[in-house]
Amino acid sequence: MNTKLIRTPIAYGPEGQPTGAGAEHSRSVAPTVGDSARAGLGPIKISAKNIKVFYGEKQALHGVSLDIPDKAVTALIGPSGCGKSTFLRTLNRMNDTVPGARVEGRIEMDGEDINDKKVDPVLLRAQVGMVFQKPNPFPKSIFENVAYGPKIHGLASSKSELEDIVQSALKRAGLWDEVADRLHAPGTGLSGGQQQRLVIARAIAVEPEVILMDEPCSALDPIATAKIEELIDELRERYCIVIVTHSMAQAARVSQRTAFFHMGNIVETGDTEDIFTNPRERRTLDYITGRFG
Amino acid sequence: MTDAASKTGAVSARAEKLKARLKGRYAREARFKWFGRGAIAIALAFLAILLTSIVLQGYTAFYTHSLTLPVYMDPARIDQAYPQGTNFEQMVAEQQLVRMGVADDENGSKATAMRNLLSSELKFIAADRIRAQPALIGQTIPLTTPLSDDAEMYLKGKITRETPENLRRVSDQQMQWLDSLKSQGVIRAHFNSALFTKGDSTQPELAGLLGAVIGSALMLTVTALIAIPVGVFAAVWLEEYAPRNRLTAIIEVNINNLAAVPSIVYGLLGVALFINFLHLPRASPLVGGLVLALMALPTIIIATRSSLKAVPPSIRDAALAMGASRTQTVFGHVLPLAMPGVMTGSIISMAHALGETAPLLLIGMISFVPGISAAIDAPGGALPSLIYIWENASERAFHERTAAAILVLLAFMIVMNAAAILLRRRFERRW
Numbered sequence: 001m002n003t004k005l006i007r008t009p010i011a012y013g014p015e016g017q018p019t020g021a022g023a024e025h026s027r028s029v030a031p032t033v034g035d036s037a038r039a040g041l042g043p044i045k046i047s048a049k050n051i052k053v054f055y056g057e058k059q060a061l062h063g064v065s066l067d068i069p070d071k072a073v074t075a076l077i078g079p080s081g082c083g084k085s086t087f088l089r090t091l092n093r094m095n096d097t098v099p100g101a102r103v104e105g106r107i108e109m110d111g112e113d114i115n116d117k118k119v120d121p122v123l124l125r126a127q128v129g130m131v132f133q134k135p136n137p138f139p140k141s142i143f144e145n146v147a148y149g150p151k152i153h154g155l156a157s158s159k160s161e162l163e164d165i166v167q168s169a170l171k172r173a174g175l176w177d178e179v180a181d182r183l184h185a186p187g188t189g190l191s192g193g194q195q196q197r198l199v200i201a202r203a204i205a206v207e208p209e210v211i212l213m214d215e216p217c218s219a220l221d222p223i224a225t226a227k228i229e230e231l232i233d234e235l236r237e238r239y240c241i242v243i244v245t246h247s248m249a250q251a252a253r254v255s256q257r258t259a260f261f262h263m264g265n266i267v268e269t270g271d272t273e274d275i276f277t278n279p280r281e282r283r284t285l286d287y288i289t290g291r292f293g
Numbered sequence: 294m295t296d297a298a299s300k301t302g303a304v305s306a307r308a309e310k311l312k313a314r315l316k317g318r319y320a321r322e323a324r325f326k327w328f329g330r331g332a333i334a335i336a337l338a339f340l341a342i343l344l345t346s347i348v349l350q351g352y353t354a355f356y357t358h359s360l361t362l363p364v365y366m367d368p369a370r371i372d373q374a375y376p377q378g379t380n381f382e383q384m385v386a387e388q389q390l391v392r393m394g395v396a397d398d399e400n401g402s403k404a405t406a407m408r409n410l411l412s413s414e415l416k417f418i419a420a421d422r423i424r425a426q427p428a429l430i431g432q433t434i435p436l437t438t439p440l441s442d443d444a445e446m447y448l449k450g451k452i453t454r455e456t457p458e459n460l461r462r463v464s465d466q467q468m469q470w471l472d473s474l475k476s477q478g479v480i481r482a483h484f485n486s487a488l489f490t491k492g493d494s495t496q497p498e499l500a501g502l503l504g505a506v507i508g509s510a511l512m513l514t515v516t517a518l519i520a521i522p523v524g525v526f527a528a529v530w531l532e533e534y535a536p537r538n539r540l541t542a543i544i545e546v547n548i549n550n551l552a553a554v555p556s557i558v559y560g561l562l563g564v565a566l567f568i569n570f571l572h573l574p575r576a577s578p579l580v581g582g583l584v585l586a587l588m589a590l591p592t593i594i595i596a597t598r599s600s601l602k603a604v605p606p607s608i609r610d611a612a613l614a615m616g617a618s619r620t621q622t623v624f625g626h627v628l629p630l631a632m633p634g635v636m637t638g639s640i641i642s643m644a645h646a647l648g649e650t651a652p653l654l655l656i657g658m659i660s661f662v663p664g665i666s667a668a669i670d671a672p673g674g675a676l677p678s679l680i681y682i683w684e685n686a687s688e689r690a691f692h693e694r695t696a697a698a699i700l701v702l703l704a705f706m707i708v709m710n711a712a713a714i715l716l717r718r719r720f721e722r723r724w
């Protein structure tokens with residue numbers, strides 16, 4: 001288990017000022033823990049520039065730019081309705097499926113524009129997996145759930161290969177030991193936390209490069225949440241992960257980078273350590289200290 | 294001190310108020326429960342009245358009587374080369390009069406009265422026997438024949454002596470004859486198999502439902518084969534693929550309106566389109582099925598769309614986010630989940646189509662079709678139109694058969710609805 005997971009969240013003083021080390025640090029003084037976290041970050045995987053999203057007349061994002069590093073967890077935080085999910089869905093073009101939604105701006109993944117006409121959203125989504133707020137396994141068996149992606153993308157040439165893929169995905173999702181003896185039981189019969197890990201297994205079975213998670217723990221109890229967080233921390237070593245969370249503590253525990261959204265804009269982006277210990281913006285401080293949200 | 298007392302007073306007053314409100318709430322709840330039960334009871338009572346009246350009217354159609362008499366195959370009257378030309382009814386009636394020792398008048402009116410107790414089927418039964426075995430001519434053999442519808446009505450107690458003789462179709466004398474035949478034990482009551490093995494006939498005692506059942510089944514097959522696939526695909530397209538614009542909005546409104554169009558209008562459309570324009574054969578199950586398919590389409594589309602809508606969006610998201618194409622999402626996930634609803638909607642609209650009468654009458658299924666036709670493109674019958682035809686017939690014996698036909702139609706529908714429920718369960722269990 002990563003040491004960060006057992007680190008206690010930052011304490012805040014009565015004024016909402018971060019107390020303890022680095023509370024009054026300026027941005028130029030890098031906090032020590034932040035350094036070690038940053039050391040593990042990969043190169044920029046996704047670069048979003050000036051993203052605007054409209055739902056019909058209503059504008060949900062007003063020109064958001066964000067660089068997302070590989071082999072790291074980037075947390076999107078902010079009050080509800082501020083556009084976190086909307087932004088997340090632009091990264092795998094799920095907004096294309098929303099009637100009346102329109103996306104402007106440029107999103108590059110490994111330097112390529114994902115909104116380019118040549119990019120098929122179906123293939124993009126094989127590279128960018130997504131986990132939703134509410135666990136949504138297919139009403140099929142556990143095996144079928146995980147095998148679905150490899151099947152439709154033709155990743156397995158034989159039955160045994162498919163079985164191997166399913167097994168390794170379930171193992172990486174930390175679910176194998178719990179379901180090995182009932183692979184053909186319905187996936188919907190699992191507990192909420194197991195379902196969410198099943199969904200993660202389903203996503204990683206197609207070997208994506210990026211995993212998007214939209215409040216993956218908000219429907220789970222603390223123990224299941226801890227398991228998912230642990231899993232996210234393990235997955236970080238292989239994938240570029242973007243997670244939306246409404247829990248500040250969770251953002252602090254699992255992410256290396258944090259972006260604070262407010263009313264369709266990004267107010268502040270930075271290393272998670274910095275955002276939580278030494279935010280530059282008043283609004284960030286107010287939000288992470290619970291003054292609004 | 295006083296402060297505290299007033300405070301506790303206020304608290305208990307509040308508690309009283311809450312209690313009073315609570316009482317009102319429970320009363321309302323109880324009232325509503327009773328309204329609900331009352332509504333169910335009224336609905337059940339209507340159903341019970343309907344069913345009882347139909348059963349009471351119709352159960353007598355399920356049995357019938359036949360008469361067995363010794364018949365002397367008189368060589369003087371039977372032409373061996375053309376046995377069906379013989380007036381067997383007259384011959385049997387005269388022989389029976391002799392046997393009963395009744396002397397006829399010069400008009401032969403007694404023989405006529407006796408003959409009228411026998412079904413005209415007697416002629417065919419006897420002729421068939423002679424044709425199969427010409428050696429029977431000159432012998433006396435026992436012959437079993439159905440009775441005429443009037444005799445039948447008397448035996449079933451639907452014509453009684455209470456009615457003045459000139460107002461009923463069975464005279465006192467005929468009644469007496471029937472009574473004596475009955476006491477001799479030559480009239481036997483048995484299951485009316487003709488009802489299920491024969492087609493329509495002008496003679497009620499010979500009329501059966503089989504032609505209409507086959508016609509209805511053929512028609513429903515045509516309807517199902519056309520309406521279900523077309524309806525389901527139309528609904529899938531509208532719900533999952535169609536852009537949301539003015540055109541699809543207009544289509545949507547129109548489909549909803551079409552579901553409310555009276556069925557007789559579909560009949561008119563059927564006549565204009567299928568018969569006058571496409572020249573398909575009138576009164577055929579093909580045309581009937583096509584008209585009913587048009588009628589069933591809006592219902593199936595609406596049912597399918599609402600069950601597609603009821604599939605949780607999270608499933609759609611899950612599939613799309615896995616990189617499934619829209620078609621893979623729809624046909625691999627959404628439609629299978631909507632299947633129980635689609636099935637129920639389809640079968641219920643089929644059951645409606647089965648009972649639909651007005652359009653069938655318009656496309657010509659009002660005319661009499663004797664016998665059984667199993668051809669899809671030849672004039673055929675259908676249960677509801679047969680019910681209509683029988684109910685309008687002048688012979689009283691047709692009326693009990695009408696009720697019997699209604700029972701058969703209801704049984705058909707119960708089977709279909711049961712199938713809907715079973716299919717629903719099956720499809721649901723798969724998930």
Ligand SMILES: Nc1ncnc2c1ncn2[C@@H]1O[C@H](COP(=O)(O)OP(=O)(O)O)[C@@H](O)[C@H]1O
Pocket residue numbers: 055058060078079080081082083084085086087098
């Ligand atoms: N499908 C949609 N149609 C119209 N408006 C939407 C839709 N999805 C989200 N919105 C609006 O866009 C804004 C941002 O929503 P969202 O991205 O879901 O916020 P968050 O995830 O941060 O809570 C909200 O005001 C919301 O009402």
Ligand SMILES: [Mg+2]
Pocket residue numbers: 084085086214244
């Ligand atoms: Mg959200």
